[in-house]
Amino acid sequence: MPKFNPAVETLAAPPIPTVFAWGRSYDGRSGPMIDLSQAVPGYPAHPQMLRLLGDYAANSAYTGYGPIEGDTRLRQVYGAHVASVYGASLDAKNVHITSGCNQAFVCAAIALAGAGDTVLMSNPYYFNQETTLGMLGIKVRLAACDPENGFLPDVAMLEEAITPDVRALALVSPNNPTGAVYSPELLSGIFDLCRARGIWLMLDETYRDFLPEAGVRPHRLFEKPDWQQTLISLYSFSKSFCIPGHRLGAITAGPAVVEQVAKVMDNVQICPPRSAQAAVADALPLLTEWREQNRLEIARRASALKETLEGLSGWSIGAVGAYFAFVRHPFADRTSSDVAEGLAKEAGILCLPGSYFGPGQERYLRFAFANANSETIRLLRDRVQRFGDAS
Template sequence: MSNDTTAATPPSQTPAGRRISRRVGAIAESATLAVDAKAKALKAAGRPVIGFGAGEPDFPTPAHIVEAAQQACAELRNHRYTATSGLAELREAIAAATAEIDRISVDPVQVLVTNGGKQSVYQTFATLLDPGDEVILPAPYWTTYPEAIRLAGGREVPVLAGADQGYLPTVEQLEAARTDRTRAIVICSPSNPTGAVMDAQLLARIGHWALEHGLWVISDEIYQHLTYDGVEFTSVLAAVPDLADSTVLLNGVAKTFAMTGWRVGWTIGPRDVIAAASNLQSHLTSNVNNVAQRAAIAALTGPRDAVNEMRTAFDRRRRTIVKKLAAIPGFTVPTPTGAFYAFPDVTGVIGQEVAGSTVESSSQLAQIILEQAEVAAVPGEAFGAPGHLRFSYALADADLEEGIDRVATLLSR
């Protein structure tokens, strides 16, 4: 008879009893999609909710792109599997656009077409990181970055740059976060969630610092065509060409061409990285939907009139939302010069009483605003920046004005 008196492991904690893996169970839900889903559910229930949560253009996809997809549906070649890395014509179009617009020479073999930008993000981290590797993540950051880093076995190291810095980190801050386990740094310019844009000088300083310390640079450039006030987009590779062997660029058609639902993104990087990421994708999804790829070719090679019209509308809405938010007591609003988000610092409201409750966090404030003003915004906690709210201005002008007026009325009571 055994003398072992150790208590048995509860069945729910054994491998056989565990229903969800710890890795997947630890993933946080996308806060932006959760807010958007809640706003839509309330609207479906008859509530007049105005949603500022989703990062999604409210315009239709330009007609010539839709027509290209309609034609592609009838072509037999699009009814079959194609190369995992993407249609040759699309990879060539991406390489040509990168050379023409960003002044970066790219061979089509360095391009991997993905199912939207999120797949590009996930596969990049999965390809570059080993367990324990650290990734310096300037905050405020997009909600998916830390989750994708953790899924790859890495650890994010946030570096917060607040409203007083225009949400732009300094090299000194980045260096203070660097350790012997640092593998990469993430750049998102123009930024989601802040709309901040890194100029060529800052990108050069960060790029040379990364080069000096042998770090990978992962640059999310999906908002590159949405800049305002004469601010020009610069790719980190244009600022520091010597980074070509240690930089991965992430991009897609979603934001520029109002194609969020088409799910076409891409990754550009060194050949060995792209080959490895393509191998990973071959076991995940294989090729991207061929019809959507044909539509993306039309987007990249066709006229830009509709794109310019959308950008003009975003600029008008940007000026409106900044003016209105800045007039709300307790809000500090740096003027965004890119993307389509405003990211006010709302710490001046924390500690105040709103609708009978003392506000203790931006998360609570977002909930009060949703319940009392029927306006949906995303709390800063989701972006590694408590004390802030994110408002997307990718919505109709009238809804934008009414929504912010509701918030102002609520907070002025």
């Protein structure tokens, strides 16, 4: 039999289907399943968004190929949007549209590093980014984030981990899996380190629309001198517009990066989905207030989770923020996979094991609390307590 690529064959199976399989064994004894596994919006898309998607999907103008970098109108609208968010001088030339943020990461990684090069990541990390690098033959070096410091990266530890073969540092803020929000000051220090060491900073900002405070710039990196030689920002429209199935993301970077990414994109997908681009170009200015109300709703869900787990014997929150909480469980003699599987099958709670996000995370579980409303989140306390008593 012909052989498979060992860089792919040796990877574990995709984690989300594994967790869903655990859930199928749940007998309903505690009530309906509470799904805190995959990060999906826990409320529907706005009716106007759905109408726009339908109208443009039925328009023959969007059935053909479009520009590799993305349709001009969305690049212009999103460029102006990003400029307003960060108070910086940005426009269409700084934008490359992709089919989701995962693809944005794939394209950027290929543009920056080759087989045998190294990308530095935090531990814990977002598993799809780590496996992407593995499939590409790019080495991964990890810098641990201290749970005692809310899983925030430490600039000194990052500096120590940067060796001559490191081409880029990949970070996610607000973080997946922990939810931790990196302050503008922390990101500034990390950027300065990357610039001084001559490596790229790939910053995944998929969850920036759900920061705890309104009107606060996530960072001021786009104001840094020569930022285009260091920073590559990644984004997804999936969460804020509730359209993950339409696969639409974006890269914000210097024109030189956009040019290199286009070479990759031409071979990966040729162009991003066109009707979704047209719909989002309309929706960005139209649904501003709706997105703000969703941000407030996610904040309420975060508060509900903190209240629900407070004082629960042996359980604690290591970090919590936009969309996620990294929850420490009390079972020192059990793996995180064993605990997550037990919660799914016995308590009707779907969550992800900490081990999916890096070595040394066995005492943690990722709760994607944004999936459930506050009333549902409050049901967790009794279920978690009874699971602990029975274990």
